[in-house]
Ligand code: HEM
């Protein structure tokens with residue numbers, strides 16, 4: 522697996538750990554952590570492992586090359602900054618709503634980057 526895939530897989534395992542630990546904290550009474558728990562697990566664990574494996578396997582299925590490893594690396598940082606910011610600010614709504622929206626938008630840009638890179642990776646480098 523290439524570097525970008527491994528980076529996403531490693532990050533996803535990190536978020537699995539943090540997210541499930543947060544699940545236990547919710548059970549211990551910190552209910553305001555629920556939204557952070559949900560997104561650390563669904564964006565951090567589930568989506569990021571899909572991004573990592575997807576960047577490796579989807580171009581292979583398509584008989585094509587990954588469109589841009591450089592752009593995928595930028596996607597990695599955008600997605601991680603967005604998620605950490607989102608998880609750190611969601612519990613402080615409504616006080617921090619403006620900041621939540623900024624990190625929510627960054628997270629959405631990350632998702633859009635994945636869609637774009639994968640769509641551009643579905644085309645074989647040269648016609649068969
Ligand atoms: C150690 C493991 C986990 C614990 C202790 C835990 C605990 C919890 C708790 C206490 C809630 C709040 C439930 C409520 O307020 O009704 C919750 C919600 C949620 N958890 Fe977990 N969780 C764990 C793992 C996971 C995993 C692995 C995922 C996803 C991959 C996940 C996804 C969710 C989702 C989506 C919700 C929101 C459900 C809703 O909207 O009603 N959790 N979790």
Ligand code: HEM
Pocket residue numbers: 555556559560563564568607624625626628629632
């Ligand atoms: C693009 C970035 C995203 C933003 C800004 C965002 C934002 C939010 C917000 C503000 C809520 C309401 C939380 C609350 O009421 O406490 C929510 C709920 C939820 N989101 Fe997201 N979300 C995003 C992406 C995702 C993705 C990719 C998934 C799943 C793969 C997801 C799954 C959920 C679920 C299951 C709930 C209900 C959780 C609950 O009951 O507390 N979200 N989201």
